[in-house]
Amino acid sequence: MFFKILSSVLFLLLLFSQVSYGAGTFKIGCPAPMTGPGANFGEKFKKAYTMAADEINAKGGVNGTKLELVFEDTQAKPALAVSSAKKLISSDNVIALLGGWSSGVAFAVAPVALDNKTPYLLEHPALDDITRKNNDYVFRLQPTTGMYSAALEDFILKVVYPKEKKKQLTVAYIYVDNAFGQGVAKYGIIPFFKKNKDKFNLVVSESYNENAMDYKPLLLKVKNAAPDIVVLTSYLTDGILLAKQIKEVGLQAKMFTGTGAGHSMQDIYEKSGKATEKYFSSGPWHGEIKDANWKKWRSAWEKKYKYVPGEHEVEGYVAIQVLAEALKGVKSSDVVKQREELKASLKALNMKTIFGTVKFDNFDGYTNQNKAYKMTAVAQWINGKLLQVWPKEAAEREPAY
């Protein structure tokens, strides 16, 4: 009898402590790849979220309520991400979901957010289709895969094409065969070159497996086609191998460019033995680099984490700020009502951030998508630094072309 009473008391105490703890914070669910091949990216986003949340909490939180980040490891596997998202919503009672890093994961998690009426804010998963499904609970602050190449297209048309003085430039495009690569290919790169076929001839357009050990047969095929421009859509490990093997097979072109992702990470330069020197990379920009707040954030980041942040870090940092701003409109204590209030608040948001203005709109088949065309830039690897070179207003230096 004594043990029954004791266990009941302990159970109630435990339950009470859970409820009181949960009620005291705004819980944000972060399904992220903390192990597995995407762990490198998961760590970046964890750092970015934590930095922003710590800053907000140090100032007293949102309306006196602190933010609490709840991480779940997805290993970048969509099936695991779905169960993580369900657990975060139903067991951890998070008010919103955030991120997920990869398009494949976000594409799988988005319906879970809809089914459970929980806002899901994307800061990096870029596949266009995710915000083209009339899913009113999904919000995306950064450019989609179709928008990734906006600055690159402008750069090629205004700088590369006129300079080469050829009637038609040949282009080879190789891209990773996953949701991200397919998205950039389908919505960005291939339509652009096909639309401008009087100026460009797409001589090779092929996808590849991310985990392959040997890309030389593909690169020999590209070399045989003698392209003027080589465009690569890659993650990190495949990007490193491709850069090394491009050197090995002696593939030469007037311009090599990546489309963000792996090509915008410091590791690609260092781990490829500097093989990406002079490579361009087009994707989400690094933020409003001329803004004093951006400069302040970047120096704080370098001081805290001892490396130069790129697109992933600024996106993660701003995502927490966006959620915090929207959470100001949450007044209820019941989490179900809180989620609805947060959704309404996100829809009404118009916020200037260090990544650019964030406003979620419905347009051209997109739902709750930030018109982030302007938030793209072409950067270039020069002496180990990835600096923005286009458009001119966002340029940190002249392009070496």
Place this chain on the structure above:
Amino acid sequence: MITSIIINGILIGLIYALLAIGLTVIFGVMRIINMFHGEAVMLGMYAAFVLFDKFGISPYISVFLTAPIFFVLGSIIYKFLIDPIPAREREITSLIITLGISFIFATSAMYIWSADYRTVTLPFSQDVMVFIKTRIGYPALISSCMSAVMIVGFYLFMSKTYMGRAIRATELDKDTASVMGVNVKWISIATFGIGVVLAAMAGGILSPIFYIYPFVGSNFVIKAFTIVVLGGMGSVTGALVGGIILGVAEALASTFLEYSMKDIMAFILFLGILLFKPSGILGGRTRL
């Protein structure tokens, strides 16, 4: 271009073969599907990376220095985790245990070295030689040649030494080998150790031409299994032939069809062998 493609296919095929040999030997002798194989390759890569990074020792030398450590590691795993399993349950239980061990090592590697990607960049990493109009990077060439030498060396070890013959005898018939004076238990322990050493050496040799991260092992396991089935389970020569066939077939498929057909070609070969010659290309013909 076709010459270059075939030469490159053979070179990568030799590395595939080395990746598969440790797996095929363990399976051949003990009928154990060693899921730890990929993580042994990963540990070999990290060992090569650390010795290169801290002491400047070339991976092509350090693979020999670290071999005894991996032999001891493999032997301990077998002695304390696999050997106690009753014989009738060994095939399935050992698969689950080695899978568990692989998770432990991959996760531990992440805590020790973090999720960052590492590479071994040798002073000549970007140097290239031209052979029959084919550009071959020195690291790729050395890795492939070392793979070939090690495969031949291992073949000689298995065919010419007492230990090698004892392993083959155990593979053929444990009871008879035991009657003939072979200590089957110790041969099993040693074979598992050798299998782990071969996987780790393959990792070390791969390190200058691949990237390293804690979960890299999973990239190699499927490839190694495909080759083991192609060449014949337990056959060293089969692994060599299987590796080269796979390397060349992938290279040709990705050139003349689409690059994405490369993996489909591997599975077509895999299914074809399972359907028409389940014992593998050399499985029924030779035990070595």
